[in-house]
Amino acid sequence: MNAPAGLRLDRAVRVGLREPAAPGTPMQVAQQRLMGIMLMFMLVTAIIGLRLVQICLFTGSDGNNGGAQNAQRGEILDRNGQPLATTIKLWAVAVNPQKILGDKNALAVKLNQLMPEKSVLDYRRILFGKRKFLYLRQPAPPELAAAVHALGDPGLLLLSESHRLFPQSAMAGHVLGYSQEVENPRTHKQELTGIGIERYFDNDLKAGKSITLSIDTRVQAALESEISKRMVETQAVGGAGVILDVHTGEVLAMASLPDINPNAPLRDQANMSNKVTQSTYELGSTFKMLTFANAIQSGVLTDMSQKFDVSSPLHVGGHTIHDDEPMHRALTVPEVMTYSSNIGTAQIADELGPERTKAFFRLLGMDRRIPIELRERGMPQFPSYWARTTVMTTAYGHGIAVTPLHLAVAYSALANGGILRPATLLKLPPNAQVPGKRVISEATSARMRQFMRLVVLQGTGTNANAAGLRVGGKTGTAEKVVGRGYSKSANITVFAGAFPMDNPRYAVVTILDDAKGSKQTAGFKTAGWMTAPLMRRITARVGPLLGIRPELDKDIDVSELMALLAEKKVPGKNVLE
């Protein structure tokens, strides 16, 4: 109806314009009408064209960019670019029984053939039921998805769902962790829970950013496998270990055993705590190195031949300090260290006094949580009141409890020339370091390196001496804290050290929880027999991986201190295996 009206109008206009012209022959009228129709067609075409252009230019572009990136959670990579956590698409098979078109009985039989976990009866019950959505298999392998697709019923749904996968399974489970939204039963709000890097960097990962960790998969695997092997041998209930780059502060491996599998994190709730960063332990004699460093740095120990009488236990303020292996004579400074004499160390600490002791521990960050990219960081048990006994006992690691990572960071500083660098789990660019602060002088650090090596050559740590790798360090044994007191039967055994001692590059702390002695260890269950062999195995395996060549003809010069040892051990004697 419109068109004739338009035409008439058009004709009227034309008529109006061309006055003299005749109303027109039928031919002209036909031409004009045709032209009008053509114009209209062109107008419609032009509108459609414009609309298409608009759709192409605007809707298309922002539709492409938006969804794809947001959907994909970022990857977590190790320092060599190997994926530790990635997101994959998995199929899920679901059904909407209300939309089934085909024969439901036949479909139930076919579904039973494809997914035999449910009986035909079950499938019939589902298909004839009143529900509108039900997962049949989640996740489903691609072959199954294709087979279900081939059934071709619109009621069967194939959903592509993204799934977080940790290819290395339980490796570095505590470092990687998990994150998930859980409804808080009290507030009925969705709350983010989880542990590890997944939780700490949740926002970045959600935004699609990849996180490159300082962890080296090979080193991590070696560390975990050696600790778990030793745990089995010594029937320990737990174990932990951390390897730090002393010059950059990067964590190359961090293991807490028994491990958790981040692919199914909630299955092992009991082992959720990270023993390296969260659990605090009294780390025993490993603290003697710190006390010695403090004493040398503050000028209390200047003469290494200075003697300390350790012949009788020390009675201070109702507390008795005694040695595990009483020596019944006066010991030189290196002997106090190699025999791991509590009495001697307590005397040195007594000379240091509470102020300097406290200040040094504070300088090492032992009074606060360790700074690292994890939320699970334990608060150390730092004494609030420093009595004379506190000073003396903390000197050999009793009465102060810190995380193994605290100790590893402190040992890095002792070994690397005196710079305390906070540990980091993120890979740093080449030649970059975590900014640190000086805690001891180069000279003191050099002396501490000698002490560490001496303990492994002549002291309690001989079992840690990995051939050619110049291991240095200190053993530590402490009674396990059970409830409110100490267990007489269970030990926490520690080895803290670094290698290669002539130019330290990596600091290692390993811990075994309640390792039990055996015939092989002559019944001993101290760190020298439990954790020191573990340190040797870890170093022997990890050293070459990290590019440190075992060299038998290379070592740090400890002759100066060696001369002060009255009795020397025969190399290779009393060494495990």
Place this chain on the structure above:
Amino acid sequence: MIVATRLSAVWQVAGVAAAALCCYLVSQSVASERAGLLKVDRQIAQTQDEIAKLHTEIGVRGRMGQLERWNSEVLALQAPRPSQFVSSGVQLASLYGRKGQPALQLDPAIVRQQGDVTRVAYAPPAAAPAPAMPSAAPAPHTPELAPAQPLLRTATYIRPVPDRLGPAPAGPTTAPLIAKASFQPNKPVARPAPAPVVKVAFQSPKSLLPADISVLAAREAKGSRDNAKAER
């Protein structure tokens, strides 16, 4: 003229229509190009997905825990010992031929040159059996070893000492060397043979001084047995 003015409108319309058609065709081709691009993009994304999937699969199948298990069950590889590292090429070369078999095959050209040098030390023995004979005489040995004999013999003079210390593997290694020393004078026509036998005897007291025919025969027998073993 009138026809032209009247037709001008038609021409205009036709022109506009043609232009519109052209525009439409262009937009069509652009759209098809765009669709093609989108398809390629989709293919790229799909391929990347597949690559990622395969990477993941490789990662999962080759995860460290799995490798560790295989290692403990099958390979039993252990951390390398300091002695397994060499600092220089010389040290590396010194590891060859430890078990009496020189794994390092010498360049015949160098051997020919070096043969002259050894001939200075061993003038009588090396001269005669040098290049031609060995291929004929010691049949079981590889032809490369044979011309190397004069050169290697200097080394065997040092080696007999550690060989005697290791009893089990020493037997087969010393035997052919000594046998060769005793053989070569016998089989080839070269007379200067007795000289090396005496030298060997001096160097290693095991090859007893009285160079009896019986001892020689015993060695011969032993040598042949070794050769037979080697053949087997």
